[in-house]
Amino acid sequence: MKKLLALSGAALLSVVAAAYAQQKAAVDPAKVDATVNAAFPAAPSDWAPRLTPDETMRQCSQTRNKPDKKTADAIEKREKAAIEYPADGNFIGDWKKGEALAQNGYGLRFSDYPPRRTTGGNCYACHQLTKKEVSYGTLGPSLLEYGKLRDYKPAAVKAAYEKIYNSHAALACSNMPRFGANKILTIDQIKDAVALLMSPDSPVNKGQ
Ligand code: HEC
Known part of the structure; x- marks a missing residue:
């Protein structure tokens, strides 16, 4: 019995510690607003x-990209429901245009402003996609041979x-833009x- 009590005491402590850590980690929404506004003082209306x-x-x-499981599940569910699919059910377009938009950070x-040409996806800013392109960011994983693998x-x-279309549907607080959902692409x-x-x-798949 004593053992059981000690155990439940320890369990309780860890629950309290976790709740405290979460509270400590939570960001004040007013601070988020102030930071965003300070970063874009001259933003057009x-x-x-x-x-x-x-x-x-x-x-x-608010959770520094670390929501609890329930919140993460709710985010993913909501973002997934917001995905629009191609009317003809075909997901594959023209890879040459895809390579051009992966290179293009315009928009x-x-x-x-005002926009003078089509907005790009800037994929290379965060991903390696081809061997030929030596200038790429590494915030996201390499996508070399993505389809082949x-x-x-x-x-x-x-x-x-x-x-x-919506990176947050698969990973609640992804650092990748929501290209379709936010009408970037x-x-x-x-x-x-x-x-x-x-x-x-x-x-990408020919390893070039
Ligand atoms: C600002 C950085 C950023 C940009 C720009 C970006 N991504 Fe990402 N991407 C990420 C990060 C970070 C991940 C890993 C975390 C995740 O899965 O959300 C990722 C994950 C992915 C994945 C899933 C990888 C896997 O392991 O299955 C794909 C596919 C992808 N990105 C494609 C693209 C394409 C295509 C573009 C351009 C239209 C793009 N990304 C632009 C940051 C970015």
Whole structure:
């Protein structure tokens, strides 16, 4: 009995410690707002929707991208439900256009207003995709041979589309932009990016 009590005491302590750690880690929403506003003092008024965090951003900021499981599940469910799929059910576009948009970081910056050309996906800023391109960021994993490693399976093609459309559907507080959900890329552009990852003849899979 004593042992049991000691055990439950320890369990209780760890629950309290976890709750305390979480509370300590939580970020004051007012601080988040102040930081965002201070970073964009000269933002045009039509940027307001971009600077106002939606429910997902709010929950991720408040928990420093470490929501509890229940919150993470709810975020993923909500973001998944917001994915729009291509009307014809075909996820694969043109990999050459996909490579061009992966290279292209144009769009949605102060200096891109008013927009003069199509917005890009800037994938290379965070991912290695081809061997030929030596300038790439490493915030995200290397996507070299992405399709080949997944045997070009239809389920993997769909998952790639969903990841690019809405990265938070698979990982609640991903650092990858929600390209479709936030209207950075169109459905056709997302299909082109999927083609880059999932076509056997693209440089991603030919290891070029
Ligand atoms: C700001 C950085 C950033 C940009 C830009 C970005 N990504 Fe990502 N991406 C990430 C991070 C970080 C991960 C890993 C965490 C995750 O899965 O969300 C990731 C994961 C992925 C994955 C899943 C990888 C896996 O292991 O299955 C795919 C596919 C992907 N990105 C494709 C793209 C494509 C295509 C683009 C361009 C349209 C792009 N990403 C742009 C940061 C980025």
